[in-house]
Amino acid sequence: MKRITKAVAVGLFCGLVALPFGRVHAAGGAGRVDLNSASVEELAQLPGIGPAKAQAIVSHRSANPFRKPEDLRDVKGIGDKLYEQLKDQITVGGPAAGSSDRGG
Numbered sequence: 001m002k003r004i005t006k007a008v009a010v011g012l013f014c015g016l017v018a019l020p021f022g023r024v025h026a027a028g029g030a031g032r033v034d035l036n037s038a039s040v041e042e043l044a045q046l047p048g049i050g051p052a053k054a055q056a057i058v059s060h061r062s063a064n065p066f067r068k069p070e071d072l073r074d075v076k077g078i079g080d081k082l083y084e085q086l087k088d089q090i091t092v093g094g095p096a097a098g099s100s101d102r103g104g
């Protein structure tokens with residue numbers, strides 16, 4: 001009986017530890033979704049973002065990668081109110097996050 005209890009406890013612990021990583025596209029914030037690399041499916045899990053807005057985000061970043069989370073407001077259908085709901089759940093990583101300035 002002790003062995004079963006221990007196994008259940010370990011299983012629950014592992015599940016709880018792994019839980020926040022289900023939606024993460026890790027690139028700068030624990031539990032945050034990376035706007036530059038998340039899939040349509042991952043973006044659609046954000047509150048207020050359905051499949052159509054998620055696709056709009058992906059289409060927008062193809063032409064204009066996000067440099068900062070606030071750039072999400074440039075996507076059609078995402079205004080200040082929705083951005084305020086999302087700002088603590090998103091991050092920007094990937095190639096657009098850094099500057100590639102060259103010079104002396």
